[in-house]
Amino acid sequence: METKPEKIMISVVVCTYNRCDVLALCLDSLANQTLDKNLYEVIIVNNNSNDNTEEIIKKYIAKNNNFRAFIELEQGSSHAKNRGAKESNGEYLAFIDDDGKAFPDWIEKMKKFIDTHPDVCAFGGPYVGISSKYIPFWFPKDYGSWSLGNYEKKINFPKEWLSGSNMVFKKDIFWEVGGFDVKKGPIGKSFSYGEDTFLLYKLNNNRISIWYTPEVKIYHLTAEHKLAFNWIFKSGYNAGKVDEMIFNHKHSLFYYIILFKFHVFKYGIKLVDLKKFGENIYRLFHTLSYDVGMIVNKVKEKYEN
Structure with a gap:
């Protein structure tokens, strides 16, 4: 085995599960x-994949002498x-997702x-969406991409956040807040969000500032299943x-029902704009799914308590 460099500044962590078709990219x-x-070094963690x-x-x-790999048995x-x-x-x-492609x-x-x-x-930093498939015309023009603008800044969490596919932490602070919560995020084939947002939540609660820089960019694959209509519901609902x-918002159930009705009106009325009809349909259903x-x-x- 090659001797590790004495002083490594950045460890890039890539975790993967059954996505050999995109991992090489x-x-x-x-x-x-x-x-x-x-x-820098690259740490690849195979989370029990059974493909190639x-x-x-x-x-x-x-x-690559600066690449190392491990198998994590806990799914x-x-x-x-x-x-x-x-x-x-x-x-x-x-941290970069296995379907991400870093700028050089x-x-x-x-x-x-x-x-x-x-x-x-x-x-x-931001990511630029890439797709081998045609993105439906009624999806937003920036679908698959994410950015907080062209200038670096301290973000206003939780109104602003970072993408989990392109984030960096000082390691001692990462562990100081407990790392990623193992009860959150995707597990195997099950789909879920939350591990990245909850980590930012813990950092913010500990008065640790979180920054955005447009210079640290990656590409991110927009998978084919994310171009299907049912993905709008699935992703919005889970988010x-x-x-x-x-x-743990303190709002009542009644508040959320009123919010749902408000969004029906807010986005429903925009459907009269035929030039943006498809895009507004997307935003309507995604927002309502979130609600x-x-x-x-x-x-x-309520019922558990």
Whole structure:
């Protein structure tokens, strides 16, 4: 085994589960970064994949001295991410999804931000959506992409947040707040959100500032199933359910029902704009699905108590 560099600044953690078809794109981008390879490492965590993931990982390990890989037997994205953090040698932890593709200077821009903002312990950047399939005309024009603008800033959480597919933490602070909550996030084939948002929530509660920088960019694959109509409901519903669970809003069930009706009116009236009819249909159903998710979690909370 190759000797590890004495001083690694950034550990990039890539967790994967049965996505061998996209993993190589991610690992290729990390193997071809502009930053000196002695300053960063790539930690790949295979979360019990049963496809060809392990074979692909071995190929990249053999070719890249700064790549290391582990198998995490506890199923779940949070378990895998925490395992990657535990195995890391860097002062900072950078997380990218296995369906992400880093810009060539992604880690170099990361280092530049760290050098100029040594007191910032949590930051992230935008992603640009890419898709091999045609995105339906009625989806928003920026569908699959995410950004908080063209200027770096301290974010106003929870009104603003970071994308879990492109975020960086100082490792000691990451562990100080407990890392990722293993009860949140996707587990195997089950779909869920929340592990990233809850980590930001814990940081914010500990008065740790969270920053956004537009320079630290990645591409992010818009999977084919996310172009289907039912994804609007599924993603919106889960986001609403998880947000209500994390933030535990003190609003009553009646408030959420009124909010739902308000959104029906707000977005429904926009449907008269035929030029944006499709896009407004998307926003209507996604918002209402989010509201339903919050209502369901509020009802569940009421009956459990």
